Amino acid sequence: AMMSVMGSGALSKVIVDEGLTDTAEILDRTREIVVKRQSRNGKSATEAMDISLVAFNRTAQTLRWSGAFNPLWLVNPARKATPPGATAFAEGGFQWKALRQPVGSHPEPKPFFQHTLALQPSDTFYLITDGFQDQFGGDKGKKFTAKRLRELLLESHSLSMAEQGSKLFQTFETWRGLQPQVDDVTILGFRV
Numbered sequence: 774a775m776m777s778v779m780g781s782g783a784l785s786k787v788i789v790d791e792g793l794t795d796t797a798e799i800l801d802r803t804r805e806i807v808v809k810r811q812s813r814n815g816k817s818a819t820e821a822m823d824i825s826l827v828a829f830n831r832t833a834q835t836l837r838w839s840g841a842f843n844p845l846w847l848v849n850p851a852r853k854a855t856p857p858g859a860t861a862f863a864e865g866g867f868q869w870k871a872l873r874q875p876v877g878s879h880p881e882p883k884p885f886f887q888h889t890l891a892l893q894p895s896d897t898f899y900l901i902t903d904g905f906q907d908q909f910g911g912d913k914g915k916k917f918t919a920k921r922l923r924e925l926l927l928e929s930h931s932l933s934m935a936e937q938g939s940k941l942f943q944t945f946e947t948w949r950g951l952q953p954q955v956d957d958v959t960i961l962g963f964r965v
Contacts, residue, residue, distance in 0.1 A: 780822040780876060783807050796826045796839035797887040804876045804885075811878065821877025825900040834892045839885045840871025846899040846923065847890075848930040858888040862920075866927050896965040897930045904958035905941070910948040917948055926962075934962055 783806040784799070793799045811820065823842035830837070838845045847856070850865030859867040869888050874881075906919045929940050941960060 776820045776822055776877070779807055779810055780824070783810070794828060795887055796828050796837050797885040799826060800824065800839050800841060800876055800885040804882065807877050821875030821879070823871075823875055823902065825871065827898070827900065836890045836892055836898070837887050838869060838890070839887050840869070841874060841876045841885065842871050843900065843902060844871050845869040845888075846901065846926065848897045848899070848927055849893060849895050851895055852893060856890050858890075862923050863927055866923060868923075892965045894965060898963055898965075899926055900959075900961040902957060902959040904954075904956035905945060905960060908945065908949055908952070908955055908958070910950050910952045914952065917945075934964065937962055 780803065783803045786806060787793050787799050787802045791802065793802060807822070825840045825843035825845055826838065827845070828837045829835070845868070846862075847859070847867045847869075848865060852865060852867070855861045856867055859869050862868050872883065872885055874883060901922070906917050906922045908917050909915065910917065925941070925944060926937075929937050932940065945958065
């Protein structure tokens with residue numbers, strides 16, 4: 774919880790006070806602030822934050838994204854070509870992989886990178902934590918997996934966002950059964 778408060782405060786400072794708009798620069802600067810605050814407060818350097826950060830430019834109809842461990846997924850069957858920087862995980866399904874480092878201390882920190890994408894009608898984006906895919910359950914008590922989650926989103930992307938939310942919740946609870954929930958679960962979906 775402390776990391777969430779510290780990370781949120783650092784993000785606010787970087788975006789509001791310093792006026793940064795490049796998503797990679799925002800994450801780089803947020804990391805600097807978090808590491809500095811941790812060392813000043815004597816906090817463990819192992820505490821860090823995973824994040825997926827999106828910025829829209831409505832005028833230019835573009836989306837900019839950067840991620841620390843958490844990917845960006847896009848579903849749009851009308852898209853035939855794989856967008857720059859993405860990999861296809863199915864026909865009409867694309868993923869941008871995040872940098873494999875958190876916002877916080879890291880033994881070999883690298884600069885974050887920003888992907889820019891021209892938006893198309895019916896683009897449906899998903900920002901996720903790993904909680905859903907890492908949940909144990911099912912008949913054999915195994916993890917749900919990212920592959921299953923992507924398949925579920927592909928199958929339900931044409932539903933309204935509220936209907937998708939209900940379907941995701943129902944699927945999660947059915948999968949989990951009597952198993953304890955292992956982590957926080959966040960899936961943020963939005964359609965252009």
